[in-house]
Amino acid sequence: MRVLHFFKTYLPDTTGGIEQVIFQLCEGGPAHGVQGEVLTLSPDPVPERVRVAGHEARRARQDLFIASTGFSRQAFGMFSEMARNADVIHFHFPWPVMDVVHFLTRHGRPAVVSYHSDIVKQRALLTLYRPLMNHFLNSIDRILVASPNYQRSSAVLQPYANKVEVIPYGLDRAAYPQCSPAKLEYWRQRVGPRFFLFVGVLRYYKGLDSLLDALRETGYPLVIVGSGPREAALRAKAERLQLRQVQFLGRLDDEDKACLLQLCHAMIFPSHLRSEAFGISLLEASMYGKPMISCEIGTGTTFVNLHGTTGLAVPPTEPLALREAMRTLWDDSELASRFGANAKARFEQLFTAERMCAETARVYREVVAQRAL
Template sequence: MRVLHLFKTYYPESMGGIEQVIFQLCQSCRAHGIEGEVLTLSANPLPERVQVGGHWVQRARLDLNLASTGFSRDALAQFRLRARHADLIHYHFPWPFMDLLHFAAGLRKPTLLTYHSDIVRQKMLLRLYRPLMHRFLSSVDAIVTASPNYLETSRVLARYRDKTQVVPYGLDRQSYPAASPDVLEGWRTRFPAGFFLFVGVMRYYKGLHILLEACQNSHYPVLIVGAGPLESALREQAQRLRLGNVHFLGALPDADKIALLQLSRALVFPSHLRSEAFGISLLEGAMFGKPMISSEIGTGTSYINNHGETGLVVPPGDAAALRQAMDRLWVDADMAARMGAAAQQRYEQLFTAARMGQRMAEVYQQVMARQPRRNSA
């Protein structure tokens, strides 16, 4: 089976959570005889076709980016061309321009949509987009989402429960390079007593301003790995609050990130808005056997992090509760170790890439079996 994935950004230019999910899907589904290909947009699409891992990526030229939505005049022709070679089209929502591509192309192919997140921030634009969105969601053959939590709390998905299934995201531990002894020793020497770790892009929904408030008058190190649009404002906030124990490390190579995951006391993940639909960085913490601190926002974060078992879950936007949770895990090393072991066990039971690939392959087969063969592109 050949599956064409569509999303607005992808490797090697963009390294976000959805991109990671698509990558893991393309890799893990190969074991089930499924060849994945990705169509995406790029401001610099030369070469137009590149190989990432074991699959191909076709890049159409990005002409305009408006309200986090990429537009491309080249994408329609590219979509029609690549879809001719595909048995099934796998859309990754949200990307409103993708809805337009779907209808403009006039394809007669089986379709699946992964519903990664509600549209949270662009409320005014959502009013204009909503009719097209529901027409699009109604038109696809099946929908998957990453957690039962999100299915239960999304007002949009409530309209499509009859065709929505849960396929949790998964990661392949073997795809992560090992941290060298020298790298581990370098970080261990710099932070010998341990530290809390945040990994992610500094976006509005990540709640890093809440984390900085929680760090006031604390003594344990807090390491922030990543960059993003709010970095300058967050650095200014940390300076204003005199947070000498908070360290902004910027974007780091994977070997350093993995070393920090291994050495950390716990992963802190203060996202406070539903734009954080799952939390790949949170899942990485579980994969490396670390307890987690996250907020209850009704999404997949609380599917990964089971309160009292794999870590602690606090009310969103509550700096005092976040601080209390950090204090507990810092003081009680035995509790942190128990929760970390439980987190790793939960990862192995529910969130491996192999499990995701097997489950998605089953859904693909269900979609293909429910309808007659469509030969026209």
């Protein structure tokens, strides 16, 4: 079975949670009889075809990028061509241009959409987009959501309950590099023997302003891995607050990130808006057996991180609550170890790439069979 994934960004141009999900589905699909390929946009699509590990991605030229939405005239023709050779189209929401392509190309293929997140930031534009969005979701054969938390809390999904299915995101531990002793020692010397870790793109909804406020008048070391549009402002704030214990490392390669995941005391993930629908970094922390601190925002972050079981969940944008959670894990190593062990067990039960790929392949087969009736 051939599956075409369609989303506005992808590797190697960008990294993020949705890109990671698509990557895992494409890499794990062949074990379940599914061959995946990706169509995406790029401001510099040369070469047009790129090999990403064991699958291919094609890149249409991005003509415009406004309000977090990429536009491409070339994508319409490329999508039509690739859809003709696909058995299933797998869309990744939100991206309004995708809806337009879906309808104008009249591809006629069974279609699945991964509903990654509600539209949170562009509320004014959402009013204009809502009729198209509802028409799109009505036309899709199956809607996949990554957590029961998001399914329950998303008003958008309520009318489509009969075709929504929960399939948690998953990761493949074998795809992460083994850290050499020399590299581990390098990072141990650079960041210290004990620290909190944040990993992610530095965006508006990540809650890092609250985290920096929480660190005032404390000595808790924090390592921030990632870059993004908020990086300069966050660096300036840390400097203004004289937070000498905060290290901004920028975007790192996979081995360096794996070393820091292995070495950290705990993962802290203070996202405060529903744009953070799941939190792949929390999955990575679980995979490495680390306790977590996250915010209760009604999304998958507290499906991955169960309060009192795998870590602590605090109210969003409350620096004092974040500080208290950090104090708890810092001062009680036995509790932190117990949370970490629980997180790893929960990962093996629910969040492996193998489970995600098997369940998604089952959905592909079901929608194809339903269309054949």
